[in-house]
Amino acid sequence: xxxxLITGFSGFVSQHFIEYLSQQNTPCEILGVDINAPxxxxxxxxxxxxxxxxxxxxxxxEVTTVISDFKPNYILHLASYSSVASSxxxxxxxxxxxxxxxxxxxxxxxxxxxxxxxxxxxxSEEYGIVTTEDLPLVETKYPNPIxxxxxxRVSQEMLSEIYANSYNLNIVLTRSFNHIGxxxxxxxxxxxxxxxxxxxxxxxxESNKIVVGNLNIIRDFLDVRDVVKAYYLLLKKGKKGEIxxxxxxxxxxxxDVLLNMITIANIDATxxxxxxxxxPADNAIIIGSNKKIQEHIGWENKxxxxxxxxxxxxxxDKKL
Amino acid sequence: xxxxLITGFSGFVSQHFIEYLSQQNTPCEILGVDINAPxxxxxxxxxxxxxxxxxxxxxxxEVTTVISDFKPNYILHLASYSSVASSxxxxxxxxxxxxxxxxxxxxxxxxxxxxxxxxxxxxSEEYGIVTTEDLPLVETKYPNPIxxxxxxRVSQEMLSEIYANSYNLNIVLTRSFNHIGxxxxxxxxxxxxxxxxxxxxxxxxESNKIVVGNLNIIRDFLDVRDVVKAYYLLLKKGKKGEIxxxxxxxxxxxxDVLLNMITIANIDATxxxxxxxxxPADNAIIIGSNKKIQEHIGWENKxxxxxxxxxxxxxxDKKL
Numbered sequence: 001x002x003x004x005l006i007t008g009f010s011g012f013v014s015q016h017f018i019e020y021l022s023q024q025n026t027p028c029e030i031l032g033v034d035i036n037a038p039x040x041x042x043x044x045x046x047x048x049x050x051x052x053x054x055x056x057x058x059x060x061x062e063v064t065t066v067i068s069d070f071k072p073n074y075i076l077h078l079a080s081y082s083s084v085a086s087s088x089x090x091x092x093x094x095x096x097x098x099x100x101x102x103x104x105x106x107x108x109x110x111x112x113x114x115x116x117x118x119x120x121x122x123x124s125e126e127y128g129i130v131t132t133e134d135l136p137l138v139e140t141k142y143p144n145p146i147x148x149x150x151x152x153r154v155s156q157e158m159l160s161e162i163y164a165n166s167y168n169l170n171i172v173l174t175r176s177f178n179h180i181g182x183x184x185x186x187x188x189x190x191x192x193x194x195x196x197x198x199x200x201x202x203x204x205x206e207s208n209k210i211v212v213g214n215l216n217i218i219r220d221f222l223d224v225r226d227v228v229k230a231y232y233l234l235l236k237k238g239k240k241g242e243i244x245x246x247x248x249x250x251x252x253x254x255x256d257v258l259l260n261m262i263t264i265a266n267i268d269a270t271x272x273x274x275x276x277x278x279x280p281a282d283n284a285i286i287i288g289s290n291k292k293i294q295e296h297i298g299w300e301n302k303x304x305x306x307x308x309x310x311x312x313x314x315x316x317d318k319k320l
Numbered sequence: 321x322x323x324x325l326i327t328g329f330s331g332f333v334s335q336h337f338i339e340y341l342s343q344q345n346t347p348c349e350i351l352g353v354d355i356n357a358p359x360x361x362x363x364x365x366x367x368x369x370x371x372x373x374x375x376x377x378x379x380x381x382e383v384t385t386v387i388s389d390f391k392p393n394y395i396l397h398l399a400s401y402s403s404v405a406s407s408x409x410x411x412x413x414x415x416x417x418x419x420x421x422x423x424x425x426x427x428x429x430x431x432x433x434x435x436x437x438x439x440x441x442x443x444s445e446e447y448g449i450v451t452t453e454d455l456p457l458v459e460t461k462y463p464n465p466i467x468x469x470x471x472x473r474v475s476q477e478m479l480s481e482i483y484a485n486s487y488n489l490n491i492v493l494t495r496s497f498n499h500i501g502x503x504x505x506x507x508x509x510x511x512x513x514x515x516x517x518x519x520x521x522x523x524x525x526e527s528n529k530i531v532v533g534n535l536n537i538i539r540d541f542l543d544v545r546d547v548v549k550a551y552y553l554l555l556k557k558g559k560k561g562e563i564x565x566x567x568x569x570x571x572x573x574x575x576d577v578l579l580n581m582i583t584i585a586n587i588d589a590t591x592x593x594x595x596x597x598x599x600p601a602d603n604a605i606i607i608g609s610n611k612k613i614q615e616h617i618g619w620e621n622k623x624x625x626x627x628x629x630x631x632x633x634x635x636x637d638k639k640l
Contacts, residue, residue: 060412088486091423091427091479091482092380092423092424092427095419095420095423095479096420099415099419099475100415100416100420103411103412103415104412107411107412142462145478145482146482146485146486147482147486148479148482151475151478151479151482154475154478155419155471155474155475155478158465158471158474158475159411159415159468159471162411162465162466162467162468162471165466165601166408166466166467166600166601167600280486280487281485281486
């Protein structure tokens with residue numbers, strides 16, 4: 001029976017990953033680890049024996065104990081301080097809780113000589129500021145990180161390549177583009193828009209004003225349920241040491257995301273720009289190419305963007 | 321009076337830097353910090369008021385206290401786990417003691433809003449494997465790190481750029497090529513050759529055999545006394561946010577370094593290759609261009625290579 005160690009278990013992506021695993025009808029065992037308790041139902045999934053354990057990945061000795069006891073076949077390393085905005089405020093916390101936690105995991109696998117495949121999650125933010133000629137971004141494009149978060153992700157990627165190519169660890173790498181979907185924390189922009197819109201709709205909010213940062217950036221958004229399918233297939237069929245973009249191939253302006261959601265929710269709202277929400281540096285446009293992942297493992301995204309927005313609004317509607 | 325904070329004070333480069341400062345006839349104050357006590361004379365230098373303090377740069381609160389009390393005008397950040405060979409054995413130690421210590425220093429300067437110039441030391445190892453068409457290496461060439469040490473240095477460089485460009489810290493960056501000279505630890509190749517040669521010459525060694533790793537690699541060696549002059553001039557005149565190669569522009573095969581020293585010392589020796597000393601991955605050739613640093617600050621290297629080798633042998637001759 002396959003054994004999956006999932007770090008960052010209590011986060012947004014994990015709950016969708018175990019949902020996907022459960023649908024595969026192949027019994028498996030999961031050990032989820034996180035510094036926070038999961039806020040979703042995880043103990044009673046079809047085909048899955050799942051346990052949860054509190055673990056701070058900065059505590060190397062504890063990481064060693066957990067990995068040595070569980071002996072996973074797969075490590076899905078989702079743990080990350082993944083907010084770009086927060087990384088500007090807390091650059092050290094961001095760096096340490098991306099790069100150093102990853103380093104502890106792979107070093108432990110190396111020293112224990114555990115035979116397992118590791119998925120190292122990177123980010124489209126690694127590409128940094130690009131020109132329109134660079135679009136769509138392909139994996140051979142050199143990273144040019146411009147935020148503390150992006151630097152941490154590039155560092156993790158460089159370390160992954162050392163561990164895969166020189167220490168011979170079985171690591172597959174991603175550059176995952178902005179993912180959205182039900183259950184995402186509202187420190188992320190699309191989820192925060194949706195929450196605000198539902199607050200207005202339900203008259204929880206005192207005014208119908210939505211305060212925003214830079215709405216002109218273009219991002220390649222992808223539904224988290226498509227993302228977890230890519231993670232599963234990469235764990236099973238990705239090529240060792242290779243980097244894969246996980247993206248839709250389409251760019252959408254943040255302003256259009258907001259207007260779309262306002263239309264779907266059918267509310268009246270005013271939009272106000274708050275200069276303090278504008279970041280010290282930001283990439284104007286990020287659109288990826290998903291040709292490589294399509295060719296190597298046959299993955300493509302299936303959930304259309306409007307469906308994602310409806311589901312996110314529905315999530316907040318139920319929650320608030 | 322200018323105040324210099326020197327991290328990694330007890331290392332090889334620092335002693336030459338304070339010697340150089342002492343010769344400038346401009347009174348200044350130095351606070352040297354390190355986890356180890358300096359093994360050289362530092363307290364009685366002309367023109368310099370110098371103090372030493374034990375400090376582990378991983379201890380963020382202590383770093384804050386030291387920087388906030390001393391309020392340096394210049395930080396020469398020499399502290400580094402700088403052996404490529406050791407980084408393969410201890411990748412986590414190497415990473416943390418390069419990247420995380422640097423991050424603690426710059427974050428502290430940012431939060432305390434100390435008005436000081438920081439020299440962030442990088443390495444020619446960042447370039448990684450290059451083709452002959454890439455030579456001589458210029459600063460616009462993208463890093464391609466292939467050792468844990470090199471990854472740490474690229475991470476530090478990326479962080480430096482974020483802190484300089486987005487947080488507006490006054491940071492100048494180097495990519496320093498292999499430096500050699502009297503006083504260097506014998507974990508570094510040229511110093512280890514010299515030590516062994518003097519052991520043979522003085523019959524301290526039982527045999528006349530010198531055990532080596534890969535002698536075919538070509539490196540751009542530079543005398544440490546030229547390096548510290550570059551560091552001084554960059555602190556004074558380098559451009560904020562810019563990266564500077566510090567190199568001779570000449571490549572020398574390691575085999576020739578060894579044979580030259582054997583000739584200078586006038587000994588008989590046999591050379592034996594030990595496969596265990598060959599690294600998992602190594603760059604065959606590294607030669608830099610020093611055009612940029614010449615143009616920006618008028619630095620060029622003055623000490624010829626044979627002189628360096630003679631002085632290194634002399635150092636070990638006195639020491640053993």
